[in-house]
Amino acid sequence: MSVLVTDTGFHPATQAPTVAFADIATHQGALDMANTDDPALLEPYLPALTLIRVAFPAFNDGRAFTIARRLRMMGYTGRLIALGPVIADQYAMARRVGFDAVEIPDDLAARQPEDQWRFRADWRAHDYQSRLRA
Numbered sequence: 001m002s003v004l005v006t007d008t009g010f011h012p013a014t015q016a017p018t019v020a021f022a023d024i025a026t027h028q029g030a031l032d033m034a035n036t037d038d039p040a041l042l043e044p045y046l047p048a049l050t051l052i053r054v055a056f057p058a059f060n061d062g063r064a065f066t067i068a069r070r071l072r073m074m075g076y077t078g079r080l081i082a083l084g085p086v087i088a089d090q091y092a093m094a095r096r097v098g099f100d101a102v103e104i105p106d107d108l109a110a111r112q113p114e115d116q117w118r119f120r121a122d123w124r125a126h127d128y129q130s131r132l133r134a
Contacts, residue, residue: 054083068097
């Protein structure tokens with residue numbers, strides 16, 4: 001099982017029927033991507049996709065952050081979810097690059113309770129660059 005983290009806290013993760021990146025031609029609007037997949041290959045499919053989950057194999061592997069940013073820069077407007085062991089300290093960065101939510105395993109949610117995530121829910125306030133400009 002897993003927990004969906006949004007700006008409002010923890011929610012039960014619902015399992016939408018997704019297809020793997022290699023099976024993009026058979027998608028039903030939802031796709032799972034690995035952090036090694038090339039988002040440029042999705043360009044013809046982006047208008048029809050409503051959900052993309054990008055896998056984080058480990059909290060210290062940030063390639064999925066780059067994929068999220070590239071998808072948003074390519075014009076993707078659907079739901080974008082970070083999937084895997086993202087930690088609460090990374091939530092603000094995930095939101096800044098374009099993720100709408102983070103789906104974490106239950107054991108991680110137990111180790112990092114909802115209050116740790118909600119502390120970072122105002123992700124715009126935790127932006128050091130805007131504080132430097134002020």
